[in-house]
Amino acid sequence: MWTDEQRAIIDRAPAPTVVFAAPGSGKTSVLMAHVAMQLAHRRVAPAELMAVTFTRQAALEMRRRLGRDRRVSDSQAESVRIGTFHALLFRWLAKAGIPVSIPLQGDEQRALARTALAREGLRDPRQVREFLSWMSRMKSRWPPARPEGRGPREMRAFTRAGRTYEGAKTRVGRWDFDDIPVTFARVLEEHPSLLTRSEQLAYLVVDEFQDTNPVEWHVVQALARTYHCPVFVVGDDDQAIYGFRGASPRWLLEFGGVMGADAHWLSTNFRSDAGIVACAERLIGHNRMRMPKRVRPARSDPGTVRACTAADEAEEARQVAAWLEDLRRRHPSWQFAVMARTRVQLLHAWRVCREKAGGVEWRTFHDGKGREWDAVAILGAVEPNPYLANQPETTWQWEEERRLFYVALTRARHVCGIWTPVRVSRQAVRPIRFVHEMGCELDVESPGSEV
Numbered sequence: 001m002w003t004d005e006q007r008a009i010i011d012r013a014p015a016p017t018v019v020f021a022a023p024g025s026g027k028t029s030v031l032m033a034h035v036a037m038q039l040a041h042r043r044v045a046p047a048e049l050m051a052v053t054f055t056r057q058a059a060l061e062m063r064r065r066l067g068r069d070r071r072v073s074d075s076q077a078e079s080v081r082i083g084t085f086h087a088l089l090f091r092w093l094a095k096a097g098i099p100v101s102i103p104l105q106g107d108e109q110r111a112l113a114r115t116a117l118a119r120e121g122l123r124d125p126r127q128v129r130e131f132l133s134w135m136s137r138m139k140s141r142w143p144p145a146r147p148e149g150r151g152p153r154e155m156r157a158f159t160r161a162g163r164t165y166e167g168a169k170t171r172v173g174r175w176d177f178d179d180i181p182v183t184f185a186r187v188l189e190e191h192p193s194l195l196t197r198s199e200q201l202a203y204l205v206v207d208e209f210q211d212t213n214p215v216e217w218h219v220v221q222a223l224a225r226t227y228h229c230p231v232f233v234v235g236d237d238d239q240a241i242y243g244f245r246g247a248s249p250r251w252l253l254e255f256g257g258v259m260g261a262d263a264h265w266l267s268t269n270f271r272s273d274a275g276i277v278a279c280a281e282r283l284i285g286h287n288r289m290r291m292p293k294r295v296r297p298a299r300s301d302p303g304t305v306r307a308c309t310a311a312d313e314a315e316e317a318r319q320v321a322a323w324l325e326d327l328r329r330r331h332p333s334w335q336f337a338v339m340a341r342t343r344v345q346l347l348h349a350w351r352v353c354r355e356k357a358g359g360v361e362w363r364t365f366h367d368g369k370g371r372e373w374d375a376v377a378i379l380g381a382v383e384p385n386p387y388l389a390n391q392p393e394t395t396w397q398w399e400e401e402r403r404l405f406y407v408a409l410t411r412a413r414h415v416c417g418i419w420t421p422v423r424v425s426r427q428a429v430r431p432i433r434f435v436h437e438m439g440c441e442l443d444v445e446s447p448g449s450e451v
């Protein structure tokens with residue numbers, strides 16, 4: 001079942017390794033097969049192996065795959081530390097006897113942020129999200145630095161609100177999630193023996209490494225140094241989409257040099273038809289900060305990528321509903337998703353489509369990551385996008401937007417329909433530049449029937 005490329009990675013003994021994986025190339029399966037191989041051959045003690053990822057769902061999936069591997073006993077599988085960075089480091093701190101506090105949940109965090117911003121006269125609800133993502137970026141820097149960025153007036157207000165917010169957290173005796181890696185990094189630097197006495201580490205593997213932020217990258221390097229342990233990472237620099245919390249594809253690109261790691265590639269996309277892979281390749285080729293790579297489709301079927309126009313969002317939603325209905329009639333076993341850059345865009349379309357589009361999944365680009373469907377509709381592919389609090393301006397911001405679009409496009413197995421309404425939120429807009437970059441024709445006539 002495995003390709004030679006996959007086999008070579010799975011069979012490696014523990015060693016510093018970086019794997020650049022294309023979308024749909026089976027990276028989590030390969031990573032966990034590699035972990036299972038180490039356990040089966042008793043190269044690493046299960047309790048000394050730590051496998052890290054970024055979302056709870058991904059961690060559960062890793063655990064499930066390891067549990068299913070017949071080469072690994074139940075007790076071996078249970079002893080491996082698998083989890084998100086935050087969960088694993090939090091547990092480690094607690095086990096080492098470092099005082100920890102329960103992180104605030106999203107709504108609790110927003111409430112503290114709202115109060116802190118109100119004191120600065122900032123009452124727009126969108127500023128709460130912006131402020132929290134700004135705080136997250138500031139706290140993810142290593143070494144910690146003075147706050148910066150944004151316009152000078154707003155930055156001063158955010159900086160003051162940040163102090164109020166931190167004070168409020170201390171008063172209620174809680175952390176936020178960003179406090180976990182920062183605290184861990186400090187303890188590892190100042191009192192490493194507290195941590196090394198409580199856990200051993202012989203092999204560290206990290207999935208989705210492109211999502212690492214600077215403090216997490218620092219923790220990875222510090223753990224490798226402290227324990228003299230090899231680190232194995234898998235990621236796709238083209239799918240780095242967490243810039244808002246300080247993540248950057250840079251660390252994946254630098255990993256080989258910094259850690260003296262061997263580079264491997266997973267270049268076959270098993271998910272998408274050839275035409276979709278070709279469009280995605282043309283699109284992402286416009287980014288500069290990336291590892292140049294060729295992605296080969298495993299399937300030879302052409303697949304369909306088509307951009308469709310509509311007068312406004314209401315017409316767009318009606319067209320998408322008809323498109324879904326038609327595809328479902330022709331392919332009753334298919335799975336479908338409707339994706340958009342923001343939640344508000346999805347909500348508008350969902351109100352119009354919900355009766356005709358039962359069983360369809362509605363996902364933002366961010367939370368569609370790691371998933372796949374037979375047909376994907378992308379809504380509101382326009383610029384400027386009136387629903388974005390900040391329009392992309394710099395090359396860096398456009399590259400992040402392009403990666404987000406690339407993630408959405410590469411979720412499709414056979415068909416991807418892209419909608420570019422002429423008016424959005426009563427504003428005249430134009431098709432997002434990516435439509436042209438993909439080499440996709442704009443279909444101004446009937447989008448539904450022919451796809």
Ligand SMILES: Nc1ncnc2c1ncn2[C@@H]1O[C@H](COP(=O)(O)OP(=O)(O)OP(=O)(O)O)[C@@H](O)[C@H]1O
Binds near residue numbers: 027
């Ligand atoms: N050697 C193989 N032969 C056939 N199918 C494979 C092989 N390896 C992986 N696949 C299939 O490829 C698909 C994509 O795998 P998976 O979702 O793990 O990819 P991924 O690399 O995590 O993708 P992404 O980064 O885009 O989320 C799955 O349906 C998986 O079963």
